[in-house]
Amino acid sequence: MDNYQHILFPYAYNILGSAEDAKDTIQDVMTKYLSRVSPEVENEKAYLVRGVINQSINVKKRKSKEVSSQVWLPEPIATEHADTPIERKDVLTYSMLVLLEKLKPRERAVFILREAFDYSHKEIAEAFDCSTDNARSILSRAKKKLSRHQERKTLTQDSTDAQSFLNRYIEVIQKGDTKALEQLMADDICIKADGGEKVNVVREITIGKSDAIELMLFVYKSFQSSQAIKISSLNHQPALLFYYGNRLKSCQVFELSNNKIAQIYSVIDPEKLRISF
Numbered sequence: 001m002d003n004y005q006h007i008l009f010p011y012a013y014n015i016l017g018s019a020e021d022a023k024d025t026i027q028d029v030m031t032k033y034l035s036r037v038s039p040e041v042e043n044e045k046a047y048l049v050r051g052v053i054n055q056s057i058n059v060k061k062r063k064s065k066e067v068s069s070q071v072w073l074p075e076p077i078a079t080e081h082a083d084t085p086i087e088r089k090d091v092l093t094y095s096m097l098v099l100l101e102k103l104k105p106r107e108r109a110v111f112i113l114r115e116a117f118d119y120s121h122k123e124i125a126e127a128f129d130c131s132t133d134n135a136r137s138i139l140s141r142a143k144k145k146l147s148r149h150q151e152r153k154t155l156t157q158d159s160t161d162a163q164s165f166l167n168r169y170i171e172v173i174q175k176g177d178t179k180a181l182e183q184l185m186a187d188d189i190c191i192k193a194d195g196g197e198k199v200n201v202v203r204e205i206t207i208g209k210s211d212a213i214e215l216m217l218f219v220y221k222s223f224q225s226s227q228a229i230k231i232s233s234l235n236h237q238p239a240l241l242f243y244y245g246n247r248l249k250s251c252q253v254f255e256l257s258n259n260k261i262a263q264i265y266s267v268i269d270p271e272k273l274r275i276s277f
Contacts, residue, residue: 004030007045008052010090014112015056015105017074017097020274021063025055050127053109060105071204073098073194073265075272076251080233092116094235094253094265098192099146107142114139162238165256166231170240173220181213186260191215196269216264224250234275241275248273 005026012022029051041047074097079088092100092112100108106128113119113127125135165184172180189212193201206215227242227249239253251273255263267273 004045004048008048010116011049011112012052012056013077014090014092014097014100014116015053015109016060016063017101018063018272019075019077020271021059022056025059026052029055046126053113053127057105057109060108064105071192071194072101073192073267073269073272074235076234076239076253076267076275078232078234078275079236090116091235094237095255095263097235098263098265102145103142107138107145110135110138111142111146161259162254162256163231165259166238166240166254169261170229170231173216174225176217176221178213178217181216182209184261185209185212186257186262189261189263191264191266193266194269194272196271198270199268201266201268212264248275251275 008026008029009022012025013019016022016025029048033048033051074094076094077088077091079091100111103111110124110128113124114121119127121132121135121139124139125132128135169184172184187209188207189209191203191206191212193204195201202219203215206212224242227244230241230243232239232241232251234251234253237253238256239251241248242250242252250266250268253265253267254261255265
């Protein structure tokens with residue numbers, strides 16, 4: 001059963017965008033499964049996957065209604081030197097998780113099953129107890145919504161170029177070199193910040209190179225200059241972790257495209273910084 005925890009985690013996490021909620025959802029489904037009085041299940045894995053998917057959709061619907069801030073970012077997952085590679089390899093990139101917030105929970109789940117887990121339309125229909133035509137229709141609707149917000153191709157942390165880029169970025173931000181920062185950022189760069197219920201962010205959404213440079217320099221001088229910086233990988237994307245002593249204070253996940261910073265996702269919410277390494 002422990003192995004099922006690892007198998008089921010990516011399904012729940014990719015739908016929910018929260019590691020804690022994913023673990024709670026899996027625990028709930030597993031507990032109900034183990035306490036059932038019905039006959040033996042023919043395909044245990046398929047049964048549990050289906051249960052986790054549907055439970056995750058219900059939790060996502062409920063959680064979505066509770067979000068009051070303009071920006072909600074997923075809880076990041078460490079994918080560098082992970083102890084459970086089977087669990088991590090199916091975790092979506094951070095940019096894709098943010099993109100999937102454009103979808104309704106059911107659309108998101110169908111899209112994930114098809115694109116991330118390579119389910120057939122028939123398998124998706126069986127998972128949702130619907131017709132194949134209905135499954136196709138939901139997937140088509142999801143893809144149509146996402147086509148307006150295409151994810152850019154981003155460098156992964158496995159790339160030496162990505163690590164070199166972040167080393168350069170750290171050097172430039174520490175020096176406060178405005179001209180050099182201009183060379184590192186895309187003209188239409190977007191920065192999103194999520195402080196959750198407990199932390200007020202300077203600005204939730206910042207668009208454009210000029211405002212982005214002003215914001216990042218202000219944040220570094222005001223908060224991060226006294227913190228230790230570590231380069232890491234979160235959801236298969238290059239990231240910076242900011243520590244005050246042993247405490248992780250924030251993280252920034254980078255979307256790099258054509259040797260420029262296209263997006264920075266800044267997570268300051270302490271509830272989302274329980275990242276295991």
